Amino acid sequence: MQSITVRYFASIREQLGRSEEQFGLQDLKTVKDVWFRAAGSPPPANLLMAVNQEYVSLDTPVKAGDEVAFFPPVTGG
Amino acid sequence: MSIRVQQEIFDPWKLLAAYESEHADRLGAKTGASAVFVGSMRDFNQDAVVTAMTLEHYPGMTEAYLEKISAEARHRWPIQDSLIVHRFGAIVPGEPIVLVAAWSGHRDAAFAACRYLIDELKHRAPFWKQEKTTTGLRWVEQEKS
Numbered sequence: 001m002q003s004i005t006v007r008y009f010a011s012i013r014e015q016l017g018r019s020e021e022q023f024g025l026q027d028l029k030t031v032k033d034v035w036f037r038a039a040g041s042p043p044p045a046n047l048l049m050a051v052n053q054e055y056v057s058l059d060t061p062v063k064a065g066d067e068v069a070f071f072p073p074v075t076g077g
Numbered sequence: 078m079s080i081r082v083q084q085e086i087f088d089p090w091k092l093l094a095a096y097e098s099e100h101a102d103r104l105g106a107k108t109g110a111s112a113v114f115v116g117s118m119r120d121f122n123q124d125a126v127v128t129a130m131t132l133e134h135y136p137g138m139t140e141a142y143l144e145k146i147s148a149e150a151r152h153r154w155p156i157q158d159s160l161i162v163h164r165f166g167a168i169v170p171g172e173p174i175v176l177v178a179a180w181s182g183h184r185d186a187a188f189a190a191c192r193y194l195i196d197e198l199k200h201r202a203p204f205w206k207q208e209k210t211t212t213g214l215r216w217v218e219q220e221k222s
Contacts, residue, residue, distance in 0.1 A: 010133055010205035011216045053138035055201065069135060073219035076132070076163060076204025077116055077175050077195060 002064035004028070006038055009071035012047070015039075025064055032058040034068050046073050078151060078159055080143040082134065084166040089115045089176040096160055096178075108157045110184040112191035114177040120170035122217065125210040130168040135203035139163075146197040150179065153193070154186040161194060163204065 002025040013019050016039060028034055031051065035043045035058070049056055050069045062068060079096070093113065097104050104111075120127055143161050150159055162176040175198065179190035199220075206217040 007135075009135055009203070010207070050135075050138060050203075053135070053141050069138070071135070071203060072205065072216070074199075074201060074203055075206045075217040075219055076134075076202045077199035 004034070004062055004064065005067045006034060007067065007069040008038075009069065011072050012070050025062070028062055030058065031056055031060045031062060031068060034062060035070060038070070043070075044072075047071075048073065078144075078147045079161070080140055080147065081160075081162045082136075082139050082143070083162070083164060086164070086172055087162060087176070089113075089162070089173050092162065092176065093160075093178060100158065103157055104180050107182065108180040109182055110187040111178060111180045112184070112187035114175070114191055114195045115173055116175040116195070117173045118168045118170050122208060122210075125208075125212065127170065127208045127210050129170075129209040131207045131209075132165045132168055132174065133205045133207065134165040138203050139165075142202050143198065146194055146202075149197075150190040150193050154179075154181065154190045155183075156181045156186055156190045159190060159194060161198065163198070163202070165204065 003022045004025060006023055007020045008016050023037055031049050048071050051060055051066050118130055147159050157180045160178045164174055168174060177191055177195045179187045181187040208215055208217055
């Protein structure tokens with residue numbers, strides 16, 4: 001089965017209660033679909049997302065083997 | 078162009094001296110200017126006393142992003158080299174968190190590149206600070222810039 005890896009960081013991880021999981025690709029077309037599968041609710045306005053470790057937006061398509069990540073605004077430096 | 082994302086504490090000034098010595102062929106007499114930023118952990122944030130911090134990161138993406146902004150700085154300004162060092166894991170007040178340095182023939186490029194690198198790092202590099210205060214744990218919020 002074709003699948004993607006989904007990772008969560010910081011307060012998003014705490015809210016969802018898990019740091020990583022695999023989703024089957026069925027019915028998942030975009031990053032937005034992945035978020036709804038993960039959280040069951042609309043994405044927060046300031047949510048950041050990446051596919052294969054590059055920043056993307058909610059309408060970016062996903063494909064088999066992708067690593068998708070969701071996280072809050074960053075606070076490094 | 079060097080990036081280091083590490084758990085270990087570092088002394089920014091010893092690190093710079095060692096780096097310049099190691100790369101003396103490139104950073105010797107041809108560069109006249111170096112601009113350096115060091116960010117360290119404070120023991121306060123807004124109203125709270127902060128006693129410790131955990132710095133979370135996204136291994137892989139953090140390095141990729143820092144490499145991307147380093148390449149962009151090199152594209153925009155005539156710099157000979159740049160260095161970014163950033164810690165993750167357990168940090169204690171007073172300890173350095175980040176070092177950014179840029180070397181150029183002239184100060185305009187060195188200052189501008191150094192500023193760009195730390196600003197871009199703070200804007201989008203995937204790190205998240207969790208502070209331990211006297212009232213509990215909290216995630217630091219991104220400053221409105």
